[in-house]
Amino acid sequence: MGDATAGMRHMDCLIYEYRPLRLYVNLTSRCTNECTFCGRTAHHFRLGEFDLRLSREHPAAAYLAALQRRLAAGRDPIEVVFCGYGEPTLRIEELLEIARWATTQGLPVRLNTNGQAELIHHTDIISRLVGCIDRVNVSLNAPDAASYVRVSCPAAGDEAWPWVVEFLRRAVRHLPDAWASVVGAVLSPEEVSAARELAAHCGTRLLVR
Numbered sequence: 001m002g003d004a005t006a007g008m009r010h011m012d013c014l015i016y017e018y019r020p021l022r023l024y025v026n027l028t029s030r031c032t033n034e035c036t037f038c039g040r041t042a043h044h045f046r047l048g049e050f051d052l053r054l055s056r057e058h059p060a061a062a063y064l065a066a067l068q069r070r071l072a073a074g075r076d077p078i079e080v081v082f083c084g085y086g087e088p089t090l091r092i093e094e095l096l097e098i099a100r101w102a103t104t105q106g107l108p109v110r111l112n113t114n115g116q117a118e119l120i121h122h123t124d125i126i127s128r129l130v131g132c133i134d135r136v137n138v139s140l141n142a143p144d145a146a147s148y149v150r151v152s153c154p155a156a157g158d159e160a161w162p163w164v165v166e167f168l169r170r171a172v173r174h175l176p177d178a179w180a181s182v183v184g185a186v187l188s189p190e191e192v193s194a195a196r197e198l199a200a201h202c203g204t205r206l207l208v209r
């Protein structure tokens, strides 16, 4: 489901229902990575029928209004998911406000993230997620720093990798469910195996997309 804010030239898609009954929250078009496989890097921002390019960043109230309209209009959703062509934790205050509201509605909340929140904000973000984020998919994307730089081209260069691994490790420890993911097409089978071992070392599973 797309949601447009009146008076805007571009029909910004604030929430979208990419999979039925899952409400995806498109918080930002900014990211600290330039992953080789990402539609954002290719500047098309398209995901199926949805154009996720945002002409500007919208306040949390606009998302809450869109979510409330959706809840009033259709079958009950089963999950709220922070996911778009951008890194949601760049807007951590808005993310937390929306996640807390979803929690009060009894909706499970998932965060899809590149795992760099604590590098971005230089503070403990995991503890702020406790109580309002139920599931976290950390885009590990690689088994080591060199392949992470190759695949995800982080703005922070080599420095990003240990932050991503530590975020995964702490998310597994402190949140109800957290796992890692990679895109199989951009890694060798050996790299996928090594990423699976690293995820296991962090106490969780690897999703190969």
Ligand code: SF4
Residues within 6 Å of the ligand: 031, 032, 033, 034, 035, 037, 038, 039, 040, 041, 084, 085, 086, 087, 113, 114, 139, 152
């Ligand atoms: S971290 Fe996610 S949003 Fe950012 S460039 Fe990579 S795939 Fe795209």
